[in-house]
Amino acid sequence: MPDVVFKKVDYTLKKLVEDIDIGEIGLPDIQRPFVWPSSKVRDLFDSMYRGYPIGYFLFWENGFPGEHKVIGTGQKQKAPRLLIVDGQQRLASLYTVTKAVPIVSKDFRHARIRIAFNPIEEGFEVTNPAIERDVEWIPDISEIWKPEVSSYTFISKFFHRLGANREIADEERTKIANSITRLEKLLDYPLTALEISSSVDEDRVAEIFVRINSKGTPLNQADFILTLMSVFWDDGRKQLEEFCRQAKKPPVDNRPSPYNHYLAPSPDQLLRPSVALGFRRARLEHVYSLLRGKDLQTRQFSVEQREKQFDILREAQDCVLNLQNWHDFFKVLKRAGYQSGQLLSSEMTIVYTYAMWLIGKMDYCVDPYYLREVMARWFFMVALTGRYTSSPEGRMEQDLALLRGIDTAEGFVKVLDQQINAIFTRDYWEVTLPNELETAAARSTGQFAFYAALCLLDANVLYSKMKVSELLDPTIKSKKKALERHHLFPRRYLQKMGIREKRLIYQTANYALVEWRDNIAISDKAPKDYVPQVEARFTGEELQKMYTMHALPERWYEMEYTTFLNERRKLMADIIRRGFMKLKDNIKAML
Numbered sequence: 001m002p003d004v005v006f007k008k009v010d011y012t013l014k015k016l017v018e019d020i021d022i023g024e025i026g027l028p029d030i031q032r033p034f035v036w037p038s039s040k041v042r043d044l045f046d047s048m049y050r051g052y053p054i055g056y057f058l059f060w061e062n063g064f065p066g067e068h069k070v071i072g073t074g075q076k077q078k079a080p081r082l083l084i085v086d087g088q089q090r091l092a093s094l095y096t097v098t099k100a101v102p103i104v105s106k107d108f109r110h111a112r113i114r115i116a117f118n119p120i121e122e123g124f125e126v127t128n129p130a131i132e133r134d135v136e137w138i139p140d141i142s143e144i145w146k147p148e149v150s151s152y153t154f155i156s157k158f159f160h161r162l163g164a165n166r167e168i169a170d171e172e173r174t175k176i177a178n179s180i181t182r183l184e185k186l187l188d189y190p191l192t193a194l195e196i197s198s199s200v201d202e203d204r205v206a207e208i209f210v211r212i213n214s215k216g217t218p219l220n221q222a223d224f225i226l227t228l229m230s231v232f233w234d235d236g237r238k239q240l241e242e243f244c245r246q247a248k249k250p251p252v253d254n255r256p257s258p259y260n261h262y263l264a265p266s267p268d269q270l271l272r273p274s275v276a277l278g279f280r281r282a283r284l285e286h287v288y289s290l291l292r293g294k295d296l297q298t299r300q301f302s303v304e305q306r307e308k309q310f311d312i313l314r315e316a317q318d319c320v321l322n323l324q325n326w327h328d329f330f331k332v333l334k335r336a337g338y339q340s341g342q343l344l345s346s347e348m349t350i351v352y353t354y355a356m357w358l359i360g361k362m363d364y365c366v367d368p369y370y371l372r373e374v375m376a377r378w379f380f381m382v383a384l385t386g387r388y389t390s391s392p393e394g395r396m397e398q399d400l401a402l403l404r405g406i407d408t409a410e411g412f413v414k415v416l417d418q419q420i421n422a423i424f425t426r427d428y429w430e431v432t433l434p435n436e437l438e439t440a441a442a443r444s445t446g447q448f449a450f451y452a453a454l455c456l457l458d459a460n461v462l463y464s465k466m467k468v469s470e471l472l473d474p475t476i477k478s479k480k481k482a483l484e485r486h487h488l489f490p491r492r493y494l495q496k497m498g499i500r501e502k503r504l505i506y507q508t509a510n511y512a513l514v515e516w517r518d519n520i521a522i523s524d525k526a527p528k529d530y531v532p533q534v535e536a537r538f539t540g541e542e543l544q545k546m547y548t549m550h551a552l553p554e555r556w557y558e559m560e561y562t563t564f565l566n567e568r569r570k571l572m573a574d575i576i577r578r579g580f581m582k583l584k585d586n587i588k589a590m591l
Helices: 013-022 038-049 088-099 129-133 141-145 151-163 170-188 202-212 221-232 234-246 267-279 284-291 303-320 323-335 347-363 368-385 392-401 409-423 426-436 445-456 491-496 516-522 527-535 540-549 561-590
Strands: 006-012 057-061 082-086 115-118 123-126 190-196 483-487 511-515
Touching: 006 013, 013 088, 013 170, 038 088, 038 115, 038 123, 038 170, 082 088, 082 190, 088 141, 115 141, 141 151, 141 170, 151 170, 221 234, 221 267, 221 284, 221 303, 234 267, 234 303, 267 284, 267 303, 267 347, 284 303, 303 323, 303 347, 323 347, 323 368, 347 368, 347 392, 347 409, 368 409, 368 445, 368 561, 426 445, 426 561, 445 511, 445 561
Parallel strands: 057 190
Antiparallel strands: 006 190, 057 082, 115 123, 483 511
């Protein structure tokens, strides 16, 4: 028989809840915040009441049996010996209902799950106002398990309330008493757990989870680190989640808030800049081991080592969640021409650029105004090239490795400049980028960089007196977008001409930004028909400047379509280059 990495342990519901209370079992949100609907919690208790099995739990030993000295575990008597890997939603349901405590919902709000029970019909339901008024229902079964409530008192109160509204037959009285007693005894319901040895690493634990629970949400390294935060630094995780919650909507009281127009982060996203700043790591697997207090050489656990690593994480997270840092960083994105998150195809681009900006500020003490200009160039490059879109952890790990041995502000800036110059060569602007613009992707990094360049070059909207930057302002809200993408060669017109391939019709080079009223007026007219009409509103000088900024060849509306696309891609690439060079000139002006 092969060596097994787990053991089977039997529990009662009462024992399971007690172990959570004293801290023997950690109940963090390892997979996600609580996402079960209340109806599923209702069904769970209904199954238990009827004696049906509800599945097993999968626990993982944390490697610190018997430890009492912990960080951030509130009123727990000791550090959890076991972490929940599989069954978190069931365990949270059982605990929150039997102990009448709130859970954290998927939008990071605290809420009670209230389950009702009808002892006459022996049915469960999610509590609602009608049930609360119905004397035949127990509106909250949590009440029966409160330590100060006796079974006799609880049943007597139910009979008193019911009897005040109608007669109770002796046979019915007996059935009600038996049903309530049976409900109370759910604390003796038998449960089974599989406990995985602490010698098993997180990768194998994740593999075990996937193999035995193919329908579950796959675990990743961020899940494990957030779990450790719940166990050893619960306040830190709460701060992280609260920050993310506040970032999702504008503050109603106009107080300082993490809300912004670029990113509504999740906790696992904001964990990454903390890890990058504190540990100079992007791959989370080694960081998880460090936070468990594991010596990567001896493979032994140490409480002192764990506390030391959590101190590093705490200091880094303080920087990441600092509102001044947070909003100063977004000035970098605006400085790069990107007016909002709508111009970005990858949120990881923001996350990892924030990490690099923090490293430049905190570790290398780069002058803040100079750092803004340097990082604007860096952001323009990573957004345009999709540097952190494919395999972002690996790419960021390589970028962090470039900083090893660098100990000055000048060295930090030089590393970034070397990377930018290695990519933005003459061949990139004249060959690579025009070829990359030959795409029909709805969220093209090249198209977004073109819009950013128009902002940097202070360009007007096509056929408008308004600036692109003005109409891309995310604070302007209306029923219709002030600025819309317009097919220069309208879709229906192209189809009439026999061009039906989507890669041609929806190609990036066939789009331009116009005001929505112009877009509606143009409709599906041929360019040679609508262009002279709109050109009449402008002088020859205005048109020349407008066509130059929007990368339109002279008399483009009379060109053969595929020739137009080829020529415009080259011109678009040059406008993007000019926008980037504007950022470069900004830095030169500061030196």
